[in-house]
Amino acid sequence: MIEDLPSDVAVADGMLLAGYFVTAPERLAGSGLPRTARLVTASECLSDRLSQDGAWFATVREALAACLLFQLPAQARLYALLVPSEHAGGFVADIHAAGTDEPVLLAHLNGRGGGEPARKVAEHGHELGWEVLGYDYGLLHSWLCNDLYDDGVLSLGVGTNDHGLLPDREAAERVAAWANARGDTKPVTWFPGALIEWDTPIESRPGPATTGTEPSAPQPWWRRILQLQVY
Template identity: 65%
Template sequence: MIESSSPDGEMLLAGYFVAVPESLNGSGLPRAARLTTASDCLMDRLPEEGRWFGTTLEALEACLSVLVPVGARLYALLVPADHVDGFVADMVASDTYEPVLLAHLDRRADGPVREVAAGGRVLGWEVLGYDIGLLHSWLCNNLYEDGVRQLGVATDDDRGLLSDREAAVRVATWANARGDTKPVTWFPAALVEWDTSIEGRTGPAATEVPVRRAAEPWRLRIF
């Protein structure tokens, strides 16, 4: 089990996913050369959008039958144990909940706590919220500029992640106290990356990482 670097408690594995970091460039957002996030709004997961896996083997085997872009990597999402309940409650209340995430995090079940696979490295922290089957990021909810100004937090220029748990907890607490974001329970989470290329079906694959433009504020989108 990967433990938090702070004394606040353990980290629980939510699940694994495969994705390709993208450049982020947009108004009201940080500039990130290789944005890395579990948010569906800012980063597409492979081999199909929104796919989560219970084990590293499942993730790697699922990619064997598809064309995998250069730069794709395996990631894990970790959630502090004391922030899991709000995340799970939102999943249970949704009609499109994620069975993989629930299987790992719902402590009402009798299954064992799953340990994170060896060999990964913690990249940093982000703040997420679950809504209608999607993970939203604080970065795409018009919170970034206010957070920098009011909380003094900052993301790194490479991944767009916060440096530590304390900063992520502050952002999540602050976002949950606001009334102008997506109606979600915001929670801090850490990302782990394995620096091993993902094998896919033989054939041409993307060689350039696309630039991700800022999405419209959630209030302006038509669902």
């Protein structure tokens, strides 16, 4: 069970849970991007996420229950996005400015969610790293999808790990401040966020029985999810 996993992360005071999401690591390669076969991000621009009435879940229980309705790849995992409290205001302001429906994000970031404190959330997971995100009309953009990676490496000397994430909060704070000072990105308030992973398989809807015939090329997992969605 996910709730029984040990923790190897110490969450500093002042961190807020934004919400839970489910995704699988993606291959990332291209000009101006770090090369990795295991990208993990909260940005919808660079990864496909389980989505049912929005991509965010308020609790672990809600996320795992939703997974039972879909066929997920074996690599899919549960994640949480944690945001430093001093950066939550810009995130919330951009949600309000967009006028989009984000009940989970707004409830948690405004302190009205009644969910678990960030320190308690992380007790059962481990920190993968940090990224820099910005909210724009229903989408979370990443600094990686805004052509900032090469400039960030040259200007700030930052680097990313095997998951395409920054190593710590200090690096993410510097990238966020630098991105906010530029005029060539999406018109968002860039903020740092930490990703927590529960590295255990997720129970999901079983796939179709095999027939012994030669399998066809696998479809992208987001397409399988759309085909199997239960209304």
